[in-house]
Amino acid sequence: MLRWIIFLLIFIAIDIYAFQAFKTITKNGLAQFSYWVMSLIVLGNFIFMYFGFNRSDGFSQAHGYAFAFLITLFLPKAMLLVMMLGEDVFRLFEGIFNKFSGSTTTNGSMFEGRRKFVSQIALGIAAIPFTSFIYGISKGKYNFKVLNYNLYYEDLPDAFDGYRITQISDIHSGSFDSIKKVDYAIDLINQQESDTIVFTGDMVNNKAEEMHPYVDIFKKLKAKDGMYSVLGNHDYGDYLRWETEEAKSSNLNALKDLQKDIGFDLLLNEHRFIEKNGERIAIIGVENWGKGGFKKAGDLNAAISNIDKDDFKILLSHDPSHWEAEVVDHDLHYHLTLSGHTHGMQFGIEIPGIFKWSPVKWRYKQWAGIYEKFGQYINVNRGFGYLAFPGRVGIWPEITVIELKKGLKPS
Numbered sequence: 001m002l003r004w005i006i007f008l009l010i011f012i013a014i015d016i017y018a019f020q021a022f023k024t025i026t027k028n029g030l031a032q033f034s035y036w037v038m039s040l041i042v043l044g045n046f047i048f049m050y051f052g053f054n055r056s057d058g059f060s061q062a063h064g065y066a067f068a069f070l071i072t073l074f075l076p077k078a079m080l081l082v083m084m085l086g087e088d089v090f091r092l093f094e095g096i097f098n099k100f101s102g103s104t105t106t107n108g109s110m111f112e113g114r115r116k117f118v119s120q121i122a123l124g125i126a127a128i129p130f131t132s133f134i135y136g137i138s139k140g141k142y143n144f145k146v147l148n149y150n151l152y153y154e155d156l157p158d159a160f161d162g163y164r165i166t167q168i169s170d171i172h173s174g175s176f177d178s179i180k181k182v183d184y185a186i187d188l189i190n191q192q193e194s195d196t197i198v199f200t201g202d203m204v205n206n207k208a209e210e211m212h213p214y215v216d217i218f219k220k221l222k223a224k225d226g227m228y229s230v231l232g233n234h235d236y237g238d239y240l241r242w243e244t245e246e247a248k249s250s251n252l253n254a255l256k257d258l259q260k261d262i263g264f265d266l267l268l269n270e271h272r273f274i275e276k277n278g279e280r281i282a283i284i285g286v287e288n289w290g291k292g293g294f295k296k297a298g299d300l301n302a303a304i305s306n307i308d309k310d311d312f313k314i315l316l317s318h319d320p321s322h323w324e325a326e327v328v329d330h331d332l333h334y335h336l337t338l339s340g341h342t343h344g345m346q347f348g349i350e351i352p353g354i355f356k357w358s359p360v361k362w363r364y365k366q367w368a369g370i371y372e373k374f375g376q377y378i379n380v381n382r383g384f385g386y387l388a389f390p391g392r393v394g395i396w397p398e399i400t401v402i403e404l405k406k407g408l409k410p411s
Contacts, residue, residue: 004047004051008043011043011074014074014077014078014081015039015077017077017080017081017084017085018076018077018080018081018084019032019035019036020084020119021080021083021084021118021119021122021123022035022119022123024115024116024119025116025119025120025123038073039073042069042070042073043070045066045069046066046067046069046070048066049062049063049066049067050063050066050067054241058174058205058206058207058239058240059205059206059239059388061174061175061177061390064175064388064389064390065137065390067388067389068133068137068389068390068391071133071389072130072133072134072137073130075129075130075133076126076127076129076130077126079122079125079126079129080122080123080126083118083121083122083125084118084119084122087114087115087118132393132394133391133393135393136346136347136391136392136393136394137390137391138391140391140392140393140396141386141390141391141392141397142178142181142184142185142397143392143396143397144184144185144188144384144396144397144398144399145396145397145398145399146188146192146399146400146401147369147398147399147400147401148401148402148403149370149379149400149401149402149403150402150403150405151336151370151377151402151403151404151405152405152406152407152408152409152410153312153335153404153405153406153407154406154407154408155310155312155335156312156335156404156405156406157276157279157280157281157312158277158279158406159276159277159278159279160276160279160281160312160404160406161404161405161406162403162404162405163195163281163403163404164192164193164194164195164196164401164402164403164404165194165195165196165197165198165314165338165401165402165403165404166189166192166194166196166197166198166223166399166400166401166402167197167198167199167200167338167379167381167399167400167401167402168189168197168198168199168200168381168384168398168399168400169199169200169201169202169232169318169338169339169340169341169381169383169384169398170200170201170202170232170340170341170343170381170383170384170385170387171199171202171203171204171211171384171385172202172203172204172205172234172383172384172385172386172387173203173204173205173210173211173213173214173385174204174205174206174207174210174211175205175385175386175387175390176213176214176385177390179213179214179217182214182217183217185384185397185399186217186218186220186221187220188399189221189399190220190221190222192399192401194223194401195223195224195225196223196224196225196226196227196228196274196283197221197223197227197228198227198228198229198283198314198316198338199227199228199229199230199259199264200229200230200232200316200317200318200338200339200340200381201229201230201231201232201233201234201235201288201318201340201341202232202233202234202235202318202340202341202383202385202387203229203232203235203255203258203259204234204235204255205234205239205387206234206237206239206240207237207240207251208251208252208254208255208258209254211255211258215258215261215262218262219261219262219263221262221263225274226263226265226272226274227262227263227264227265228264228265228266228267228272228283228285228316229259229264229265229266229267229285229316230266230267230268230285230286230287230288230316230317230318231266231268231287231288231297231318232288232318232319232340232341233288233290233294233295233318233319233341234387235252235255235288236252236288236295236297237251237252238295266285267283267284267285267286267303267316268285268287269285269286269287269297269298269299269300269302269303270284270285270302270303271283271284271285271303271304271306271307273311280311280312281311281312281313281314282304282307282311282312282313282314283314283316284300284303284304284307284313284314284315284316284334285303285315285316285317286298286299286300286303286315286316286317286322287299288318288319289317289318289319289321289322289325289326290318290319290321290322290341291319291321291322291325292321292363294319294321298317298322300315300326300327300330304332307332309331309332309333312335313332313333313334313335313336314334314335314336314337314338315327315334315336315337315338316337316338317337317338317339318339318340318341319339319341320337320339320340320341320342320364320366320367320378320380321364322337322339323337323339323366323378324365324366324373327376327378328373328374328376333375333376334376335376335377336376336377336378336379336402336404337376337377337378337379338378338379338381338400339366339378339379339380339381340380340381340382340383341380342360342363342364342367342368342380342382342383343360343382343383343386343387343395344358344360344367344368344382344383344395345358345359345360345367345395346383346386346387346389346391346392346393346395347359347389347392347393347394347395348360348368348393348394348395349394350368350394350395356368356369358394358395364380366378366380367380368380368382368395379400379402381398381400382395382396382397382398383397383398384397384398384399385397
């Protein structure tokens with residue numbers, strides 16, 4: 001209860017301060033009334049959804065939208081507060097200076113003009129995140145991007161020169177609200193005509209049944225050399241309160257069956273070989289292994305039993321923190337690791353090939369795209385779906401296509 005009281009006080013304080021900028025540029029009573037009605041509806045809906053939140057029921061789409069609309073209003077208003085507070089601090093020091101210096105250079109009309117100007121600038125800047133979040137919620141979450149990478153290896157088997165791998169990750173089917181958009185994305189994956197498709201975990205938010213409306217759509221996925229998958233931290237059902245351990249175990253088994261029904265070969269600390277013209281590459285899959293309190297069910301050594309040190313190895317591991325913790329310094333050389341998990345935080349700024357930033361970089365060193373260390377690569381997929389916040393801002397849902405090339409990387 002104390003946390004809710006503190007939250008309300010902070011939100012109301014920011015709202016009141018932001019309103020000062022709003023009323024500076026409009027004296028229209030209806031507009032001012034609408035400001036408060038919208039704020040109360042969004043805040044009331046959020047409190048209603050979260051005050052009695054029950055972990056046994058899980059985080060629903062309604063919870064996600066309540067959170068999203070709160071953030072969409074709260075963040076721009078917080079920016080308004082910073083700018084308007086800055087103007088007030090400047091005015092305070094200006095008043096102190098004038099009092100002690102005897103200056104009268106600032107009169108009431110000048111103050112009002114400056115206040116209005118600052119308010120207009122502040123509202124214009126605050127409109128940027130507001131419109132970005134509205135777009136992210138309405139369109140951005142299904143703004144699928146196909147990202148293509150060529151990776152060069154001197155020891156790649158000749159038969160696999162030009163081999164294409166499509167990676168998807170973090171489906172989070174329980175968050176979807178458009179079968180049509182998901183169907184479009186599956187067609188987009190098939191259009192890549194890759195040799196194999198891999199899925200690197202988090203098919204659902206919590207329950208296997210979340211995937212039921214989409215199973216037939218995902219069954220359309222095709223790859224001539226098969227499809228492989230691993231589990232992510234959400235797939236185990238650890239974020240719900242289950243009535244019994246048997247119910248939780250049954251849910252996990254149902255999810256495994258769903259993956260098989262779709263056509264994925266689920267790798268549970270094991271591996272498979274793909275063979276072409278008498279040569280082979282190893283597809284290795286570990287269960288979730290993550291730092292910072294996440295499940296550590298992954299067993300890399302068990303997964304590589306009977307793999308030769310000279311085999312070309314592709315590792316599927318949901319959480320990218322596993323890469324530096326256990327993979328890059330392992331006795332065996334893992335040519336390529338494919339991960340997901342971070343979603344790129346679903347929020348950030350990217351200029352392809354030039355610049356990328358997201359707050360998630362402070363939690364994960366490898367958070368989106370290709371990274372290299374000791375001649376070993378990892379790709380961190382930005383995710384196919386979304387979680388909690390029902391949108392994406394600047395970090396779009398991703399379908400990765402990686403083409404393996406024989407030889408040295410061009411300079």
